[in-house]
Amino acid sequence: MSWSVPLAAxxxxxxxxxxxxxxxxxxxxxxxxxxWVTWLSIGLRMTLILVIALVLRHVIRRALTKLIDxxxxxxxxxxxxxxxxxxxxxxxxxxxxxxxxxxxxxxxxFLILGTAALMMLGALSINLAPLLASAGVAGVALGFGARNLxxxxxxxxxxxxxxxxxxxxxxDAGVASGExxxxxxxxxxxxxxxxxxxxxxNGEVKRIGNLSQGWATAAVDVMVRPTEDLxxxxxxxxxxxxxxxxxxxxxxxxxxxxxVLGLDSxxxxxxxxxxxxxxxxxQALRVERELRWRIKLAFDEAxxxxxxxxxxxxxxxxxxxxxxxxxAPSALAxxxxxxxxxxxxxAPPPNLAK
Numbered sequence: 001m002s003w004s005v006p007l008a009a010x011x012x013x014x015x016x017x018x019x020x021x022x023x024x025x026x027x028x029x030x031x032x033x034x035x036w037v038t039w040l041s042i043g044l045r046m047t048l049i050l051v052i053a054l055v056l057r058h059v060i061r062r063a064l065t066k067l068i069d070x071x072x073x074x075x076x077x078x079x080x081x082x083x084x085x086x087x088x089x090x091x092x093x094x095x096x097x098x099x100x101x102x103x104x105x106x107x108x109x110f111l112i113l114g115t116a117a118l119m120m121l122g123a124l125s126i127n128l129a130p131l132l133a134s135a136g137v138a139g140v141a142l143g144f145g146a147r148n149l150x151x152x153x154x155x156x157x158x159x160x161x162x163x164x165x166x167x168x169x170x171x172d173a174g175v176a177s178g179e180x181x182x183x184x185x186x187x188x189x190x191x192x193x194x195x196x197x198x199x200x201x202n203g204e205v206k207r208i209g210n211l212s213q214g215w216a217t218a219a220v221d222v223m224v225r226p227t228e229d230l231x232x233x234x235x236x237x238x239x240x241x242x243x244x245x246x247x248x249x250x251x252x253x254x255x256x257x258x259x260v261l262g263l264d265s266x267x268x269x270x271x272x273x274x275x276x277x278x279x280x281x282x283q284a285l286r287v288e289r290e291l292r293w294r295i296k297l298a299f300d301e302a303x304x305x306x307x308x309x310x311x312x313x314x315x316x317x318x319x320x321x322x323x324x325x326x327x328a329p330s331a332l333a334x335x336x337x338x339x340x341x342x343x344x345x346x347a348p349p350p351n352l353a354k
Contacts, residue, residue: 046120053116060108068101099160099185149186151203156185159202165210170282172209176200215255216284220275220291221264223307224299230271234260236302237275240294250290253283258291270307 072094121128160183165171169180171190176198178190188205190198224233241258244250256278264274275295279287299306 042123045123049116049119049123053112057109057112060112061105064101064104064108068097071097093166096160096163096166096183099156099183103157103160103185148201148203152186152201155202155205156183156188159183159188159205159208160185164208165212169210169212171211173200173205174207175204212281214281216279216281218277218279218284218287218291220288220295222273222275222295223270224273225305225307226266226269226271228271228304230263230273232302233273233304236298236304237273237295240291240298241275241277244290244294250287253280253287254278255280 118128121131159165165180165188166183167180171177171180173188173190176190176192178192178196178198180188181191181197182189184202186202188200188202190200192198222233222237237258237260241260244258245254254277258275258277261274261276264272266272275291277287277291296306
C-alpha cells in the first residue's frame with residue numbers, strides 16, 4: 001500500500017509518495033554521513049587557524065607593549081640623574097617609543113590577521129587568485145588616489161625611526177621653523193618664535209636642520225675703533241669669558257671655553273673681533289646675549305669704545321655768501337662790446353635824411 005504526500009499549494013509537480021520521500025531522506029542522510037568528516041575537518045582547521053592567529057597577535061602585541069614600557073622606564077631612570085637631565089628628553093623619547101610601538105602593533109595585526117583570513121579562505125577551497133588580483137588593483141588605485149597621505153605616513157615613520165627630531169628640538173623644516181611640540185606619523189607641530197603653531201605635513205619636508213642635536217655655537221662680533229689696543233681688547237674679553245665660565249648657570253650651558261678667534265674684518269673706521277664658544281644645544285642665543293652684555297660693561301670700565309657702524313657725517317651751518325645775491329655782469333653793459341654794437345639800432349641812410 002502506498003501513501004502519497006501532496007506538495008505545497010500552488011505547485012505544478014506531481015505528488016511525491018511516502019516511499020520516494022523516505023528514499024530522498026535516506027540519500028540526504030547518506031550524503032551527510034559521507035561528508036561530515038570533511039566539514040568537521042574544514043571547521044576544525046579554520047577554528048585552529050583563527051585561534052593561533054589571535055593568540056600570536058596577542059603575544060606579539062603584549063611583548064611590544066612591555067618593550068615600550070621598559071624603554072620608557074629606562075629613560076625616566078636616566079633623566080633622574082644630573083647629567084641625564086641635560087642629555088635626555090623623556091617626553092621626546094616617550095612619544096617616539098609610543099609612535100614606533102603603535103606602528104609595529106598595527107603592522108603585526110594586519111599581517112597576522114590578513115594571513116589568517118587568506119588561509120581560512122584557502123581551507124574553504126576558494127580560488128584566491130581573483131581576490132588577490134582585485135586587492136592588488138584596489139591597492140594601486142588607493143595608492144594613486146591617496147598618494148599624499150601615504151607619502152606623509154611613510155615620511156613620518158622614517159623620521160621617527162631615524163630620530164631626525166623630537167619633542168623639544170628646535171628645527172628648520174624649510175616651510176616653517178620653531179620648537180617641536182608634537183611628532184605624529186602624518187603631521188608635525190612646531191611652535192614659532194612669535195608663539196604661533198605650525199602644522200607641517202611630513203611629506204612636505206624636503207630638508208630638516210636640527211638646531212638641538214649635539215652642540216651649538218655661540219658667535220659674537222665685537223666692533224672697535226682701529227686705534228684701540230688689540231692686545232688690551234683680547235685681555236678684557238678673556239677676563240669676561242673666564243668669569244662667565246665660573247658663574248651659574250652659564251658654567252653648565254658652556255661646553256667649551258670662550259675663544260677669541262681674532263680679527264674677522266678690518267675697515268677704515270672699525271675692526272671686528274670674533275668671539276666663539278661651544279654651548280649646550282638650544283642655549284647659543286642666550287650665551288650670545290650674556291656675552292654681549294658683559295663685554296659692553298667691561299669695555300665701558302676699560303674705556304674701550306665699541307663702534308656700531310659708520311657714523312653719519314655732521315653738516316655744519318655756514319654763513320650765507322654775500323655775493324650770492326649779486327647778478328653776473330652782462331655783456332650789454334659796455335657800449336663798445338660786440339654784443340652792444342650788434343644790439344644798437346641802425347642809422348638811417350644819408351639820402352633819406354635830406
